[in-house]
Amino acid sequence: DAGITQSPRHKVTETGTPVTLRCHQTENHRYMYWYRQDPGHGLRLIHYSYGVKDTDKGEVSDGYSVSRSKTEDFLLTLESATSSQTSVYFCAIKDRGKDSPLHFGNGTRLTVT
Amino acid sequence: GQQLNQSPQSMFIQEGEDVSMNCTSSSIFNTWLWYKQDPGEGPVLLIALYKAGELTSNGRLTAQFGITRKDSFLNISASIPSDVGIYFCAGPLARGAQKLVFGQGTRLTINP
Numbered sequence: 583d584a585g586i587t588q589s590p591r592h593k594v595t596e597t598g599t600p601v602t603l604r605c606h607q608t609e610n611h612r613y614m615y616w617y618r619q620d621p622g623h624g625l626r627l628i629h630y631s632y633g634v635k636d637t638d639k640g641e642v643s644d645g646y647s648v649s650r651s652k653t654e655d656f657l658l659t660l661e662s663a664t665s666s667q668t669s670v671y672f673c674a675i676k677d678r679g680k681d682s683p684l685h686f687g688n689g690t691r692l693t694v695t
Numbered sequence: 696g697q698q699l700n701q702s703p704q705s706m707f708i709q710e711g712e713d714v715s716m717n718c719t720s721s722s723i724f725n726t727w728l729w730y731k732q733d734p735g736e737g738p739v740l741l742i743a744l745y746k747a748g749e750l751t752s753n754g755r756l757t758a759q760f761g762i763t764r765k766d767s768f769l770n771i772s773a774s775i776p777s778d779v780g781i782y783f784c785a786g787p788l789a790r791g792a793q794k795l796v797f798g799q800g801t802r803l804t805i806n807p
Contacts, residue, residue, distance in 0.1 A: 586737075594802050613793050615794075617797075622799055623799060624699075624701075624703075624783060624797040624798050624799040624800050625738070625783065625785075625797040627794055627795070627796070630793070630794060632793065637754065640794065641796075655804070672737050672738075674737075676793065680744065681745060683728060683740040683743060684740070684785075684795060686737030686738050686739070686741075687737050688735070688736050689735075689736070689737055
């Protein structure tokens with residue numbers, strides 16, 4: 583296990599409510615990522631972070647925001663959840679070497695009703 | 696943007712059979728990665744390829760970095776029940792990029 587903890591593991595929420603997912607790492611890795619996984623789409627990058635307070639958008643960032651105030655924590659926030667954001671969300675971490683692989687957490691299953 | 700296309704999308708095989716799957720792109724990739732995802736878990740790296748033409752094995756798994764740098768292949772020999780899962784190819788969006796793009800996945804089902 584690469585020392586990544588995602589919380590919660592499961593969440594059901596209503597449309598229009600705010601939701602925050604947390605990713606915590608114990609590896610002191612510089613890079614952290616949020617992906618979503620949907621059938622037929624594989625894993626798509628939402629946002630990533632290359633250091634404390636340094637973040638950038640991925641390919642499906644609309645409707646999501648992130649924050650990284652400490653090296654070990656990367657938060658993903660849905661300001662106003664929509665049904666299209668029902669998905670499985672994965673956090674990943676990566677060391678700074680360009681050929682270092684991504685290590686994934688076990689995911690958060692989010693259902694927006 | 697860059698996309699990776701995996702084929703086939705799903706496979707149903709008998710235990711003991713060999714498996715082949717591939718990943719193609721319209722763009723050149725300088726690194727190819729193959730991940731496997733077990734149910735309820737995050738993807739785990741199986742094999743990493745860094746040079747065109749490279750052939751790398753990990754137990755019963757063998758992956759190749761295509762000569763054109765626009766494709767990669769993963770083979771599994773003598774499949775066993777624990778090979779069941781979703782296999783993803785992935786690559787960095789640009790040389791040295793820290794962001795990965797993933798294929799849609801190949802779902803492997805094995806009949807005992």
